[in-house]
Amino acid sequence: MTEQLNTTEAVEEPATTSQFCPECGARLPEGAKVCKFCNTVQEQNIHTLGDRAEVGNFLFNWRYDLVFCIIGVVASMCLQAVTRVLPDPFGMILSIVMMGALLYYSLLIYPTLFGSAAKITSNKAVSFCNFFLGGIIFGLLWNHNLTRKERGISYMIAAALACVNLASVALVSFGILR
Numbered sequence: 001m002t003e004q005l006n007t008t009e010a011v012e013e014p015a016t017t018s019q020f021c022p023e024c025g026a027r028l029p030e031g032a033k034v035c036k037f038c039n040t041v042q043e044q045n046i047h048t049l050g051d052r053a054e055v056g057n058f059l060f061n062w063r064y065d066l067v068f069c070i071i072g073v074v075a076s077m078c079l080q081a082v083t084r085v086l087p088d089p090f091g092m093i094l095s096i097v098m099m100g101a102l103l104y105y106s107l108l109i110y111p112t113l114f115g116s117a118a119k120i121t122s123n124k125a126v127s128f129c130n131f132f133l134g135g136i137i138f139g140l141l142w143n144h145n146l147t148r149k150e151r152g153i154s155y156m157i158a159a160a161l162a163c164v165n166l167a168s169v170a171l172v173s174f175g176i177l178r
Contacts, residue, residue, distance in 0.1 A: 058118040064143045065127040072131030102133045106158040
């Protein structure tokens, strides 16, 4: 008699649990020593989903508000249209202010939504700001990241693009680029 050996083995994937980084709120694989998003060295006492409520209540209550998302997109498009219609220095100044606001939001406000001290705690305000300052692309990314409770890197990309835009406006205003 020939015996057949069962050669099917379960493929192990990195188990993602309900553990979150206490610094940035990213979901961590089981037994992670360092958070891959913020490089925070994890202590033995990693907060679990049950304890996560005291780390950041905002993410547990997060649900985007579709009406305020639409209002944010419409307001952003209207403001962009106004910057094109205004006379030369005023349109450029308004564009600089908007890029500065995007830079401020993406670097100083958005990352705090994943920690214990969110600077904005209203789902409506965050939904509006994501689309008003980030436009359609970053607004969708940021709402998706908040829903998944993972910060990602899209806020850094938005900040880098805002810096490039500010640099190009500065070069045009000084006559270096035409």
